[in-house]
Amino acid sequence: MNTKMKPRIVVARSMPAAVAQRASEEFDALLAQDCVPDTEEVLNRLARHRAEGLMIGASVKLDSETIARMPAHVRIIATVSAGIDHIDIAAAQARGIVVTNAPEGPTECTADLCMMLLLCAARRATEYHALMQAGWRRRLGLGEMLGTKVSGKTLGIFGMGRIGREVAQRARGFGMKILYHNRTRLPSELEQGATYFADFREMLPHCGFLSLNAPGSPQTRHVINRETLALLPEGAVFVNTARGALVDEEALIESLRSGRLAAAGLDVFESEPDFDLRFRQLGNVFLTPHAASATTETRNRMGYCALDNLAAVLAGKAPVTPVTLP
Incomplete structure (x- = not known):
């Protein structure tokens, strides 16, 4: 096919080679493999390339003002992420721009990393790693550097969507009891024996471990704060692979420093990549750089989903995984 006849798109994020x-x-x-275009440059590229489609990741923020400035020829915004909190959906729909996401792509690998964070936090992986990097050289007493047992404990899950259910499935392999809070209760076949709490706060006192797996939204902002952290049992372990905005980080740091929380595993932060460096100073925190979906298979799948949506919409067909307002 003649290149000039192909639909024009701007890819505003470095993608895996296959994608x-x-x-x-x-x-x-128009690819962005060797640079990270800011919002202004994304708009410039859309105009210069006369692009009908825009392919982005979660790091590209498209607020109402940015969307209002998009050229009229843009017909679709396809994000490779499952989350959509970086896009003003209402503003896009008001301009007739289709928005799509990749809802299933990161599910399994995010659940895998969630369990990795849970285990590493509970078993003091940050401290053990530092000890080995320093050369070890001294045997530990039987009462030194003891972690928290995971098997058989109770895990509370905030957000029992695709990822939350996959986390629950993995946790069952450790014999964990599953509690969950969700906007609505799941059918029994999806609960698989998990106990539902309509009130998030009522669930917290029962959670030796707590995992956040809900999307970011105004309703979930800072759902973890001083009040909710105080409801957890002393010595609980906290894990977040959802969105940093769900957590009041000042309150979390206080709880970790005081020892009221035994440990935390964090993949997401309120400010990325410029996360609060105080977390780095805490030995009871295990950190990863928003890497839950960072496997070849998953990142390819996410990219292919976005390309499938672009191809469909720009060919005049329905999008594969559309995002719409409720």
């Missing part, structure tokens, strides 16, 4: 190659083969694609 970038497919984008170049199927579209007249």
